[in-house]
Amino acid sequence: MRHPGTMDTLHFETAEQLRLACRRGQFSAPTSGLAEGYQQGNIVILPSALADDFLRYCVRNPKPAPILGISEVGDPRLPSLGADLDIRFDAPRYRVFRNGEAVDTVTDIEALWRDDFVTFVLGCSFSFETALLRADIPVRHIEAGRNVAMYETNIETAPSGPFSGPMVVSMRSFTPQDAIRAIILSSHLPQAHGAPVHIGDPSQIGISDLAKPDFGDAPVIHPGDVTVFWACGVTPQTAIRHARPEIAITHAPGHMLVTDLRTEIA
Numbered sequence: 071m072r073h074p075g076t077m078d079t080l081h082f083e084t085a086e087q088l089r090l091a092c093r094r095g096q097f098s099a100p101t102s103g104l105a106e107g108y109q110q111g112n113i114v115i116l117p118s119a120l121a122d123d124f125l126r127y128c129v130r131n132p133k134p135a136p137i138l139g140i141s142e143v144g145d146p147r148l149p150s151l152g153a154d155l156d157i158r159f160d161a162p163r164y165r166v167f168r169n170g171e172a173v174d175t176v177t178d179i180e181a182l183w184r185d186d187f188v189t190f191v192l193g194c195s196f197s198f199e200t201a202l203l204r205a206d207i208p209v210r211h212i213e214a215g216r217n218v219a220m221y222e223t224n225i226e227t228a229p230s231g232p233f234s235g236p237m238v239v240s241m242r243s244f245t246p247q248d249a250i251r252a253i254i255l256s257s258h259l260p261q262a263h264g265a266p267v268h269i270g271d272p273s274q275i276g277i278s279d280l281a282k283p284d285f286g287d288a289p290v291i292h293p294g295d296v297t298v299f300w301a302c303g304v305t306p307q308t309a310i311r312h313a314r315p316e317i318a319i320t321h322a323p324g325h326m327l328v329t330d331l332r333t334e335i336a
């Protein structure tokens with residue numbers, strides 16, 4: 071069943087409008103295709119004792135974990151990403167991890183907030199979808215009103231402290247001509263994962279069945295399409311499983327924080 075306020079029933083002119091809808095409990099759906107022109111972000115919230123190791127993990131793995139912003143310890147605000155932004159309320163859905171296991175999905179984290187939390191916001195491939203749409207390149211999951219398909223791969227990330235694990239990728243399919251254009255456009259947006267990490271045969275990166283993604287919805291693939299795979303900001307969630315912190319909070323896959331940063335082609 072679709073959540074109230076999905077892509078085909080709500081339109082947001084600005085990122086702030088979308089965040090306020092989340093804060094008021096009016097929106098809890100995936101954010102692909104929404105608030106066009108604003109950068110979307112993956113969320114990782116950790117106890118401060120793990121922040122340095124996780125920061126190094128991001129620096130060593132800039133494709134899946136490009137850093138958009140980092141909070142002060144215990145501060146739910148990230149003013150560089152939005153003057154009114156409150157990370158406790160402003161994403162549609164959050165995933166709660168205990169000792170590395172996902173135990174709950176919630177629509178706000180006020181009751182879980184701690185004075186030692188540090189928030190990391192990482193770039194998201196949804197941000198380059200604006201460039202694709204403006205170039206009249208069809209984005210099939212947006213057309214179908216679905217979340218993007220995401221898969222764990224056999225590509226290992228560079229470890230840091232307790233953080234390690236396989237890269238997660240998001241997949242979009244295109245005609246061969248549109249695939250070339252999508253690759254070129256995304257390569258100009260490194261803060262949104264940049265150019266893809268793989269094109270074509272999914273088995274080469276450890277994906278056995280495209281119809282069964284590890285996260286998100288089943289993809290829409292037309293006859294003759296080329297499959298293109300981008301590094302995905304869900305990757306840190308696999309690293310959290312390996313690190314097993316007492317508590318960690320992320321976005322639910324596909325349910326991103328939409329920032330006030332604009333999506334620009336370099």
